[in-house]
Each structure stands twice: as structure tokens, then as C-alpha cells.
Amino acid sequence: MVSVFLEDDNIKVKVPAGTTMKEVALKSGASMEFGCRVGDCATCAVHVKSGMLLLSDKQDKEVKALEIIGGNLSEIRLMCQCSVRYEEGEIVISYGL
Numbered sequence: 001m002v003s004v005f006l007e008d009d010n011i012k013v014k015v016p017a018g019t020t021m022k023e024v025a026l027k028s029g030a031s032m033e034f035g036c037r038v039g040d041c042a043t044c045a046v047h048v049k050s051g052m053l054l055l056s057d058k059q060d061k062e063v064k065a066l067e068i069i070g071g072n073l074s075e076i077r078l079m080c081q082c083s084v085r086y087e088e089g090e091i092v093i094s095y096g097l
């Protein structure tokens with residue numbers, strides 16, 4: 001199981017590989033907001049403070065949305081466009097970019 005810490009809400013959950021980060025946020029009761037939920041609006045952009053390598057690779061749609069908002073793209077993900085891909089480790093997320 002991978003530990004996901006949603007820093008802004010002080011929520012920590014353990015999830016298996018394959019769990020989407022959207023599920024993590026919605027099922028844990030996190031306060032972060034979603035808009036389109038399909039990778040277009042970037043409302044769900046978060047700062048991945050650690051554990052980026054535990055997440056699925058970015059697809060073209062996510063890259064395009066992130067380029068619009070700018071910032072350090074190596075540390076930012078869209079919660080509606082990524083999932084946990086390994087069975088062990090820790091991911092730390094902050095909503096502030």
C-alpha cells in the first residue's frame with residue numbers, strides 16, 4: 001500500500017496500486033476542488049512535494065493543461081489525471097502551487 005498525505009487537510013490514507021488520485025481526494029473528504037474532472041481546467045492542480053515517481057506518467061492532455069498554468073511542471077500534477085502505480089512508498093500533496 002502507498003501512503004498518501006494530503007498536507008493541507010492533514011489527511012493520510014493508504015491505497016493500493018491503481019487507485020486514482022481523484023478517488024483519494026474524493027473518498028478521503030479532502031477540501032480540494034475539482035472542476036471538469038477530465039483534465040481540461042486544471043482546477044485540481046496540486047504540488048507533489050514527494051513521491052512523484054509513484055504516480056502514473058503524464059499524458060499529453062495533462063501536460064497541455066499544466067503548461068497553461070505554468071510553474072514548475074516537474075512538481076505539479078492534476079489530481080483527476082493520475083493514479084498510484086506502485087505498491088509501496090509515500091506521496092505528499094499540497095494544494096498550494
Ligand code: FES
Pocket residue numbers: 033034035036037038039040041042043044045065078079080081
Ligand atoms: S478537474 Fe479539471 S483538470 Fe482536473
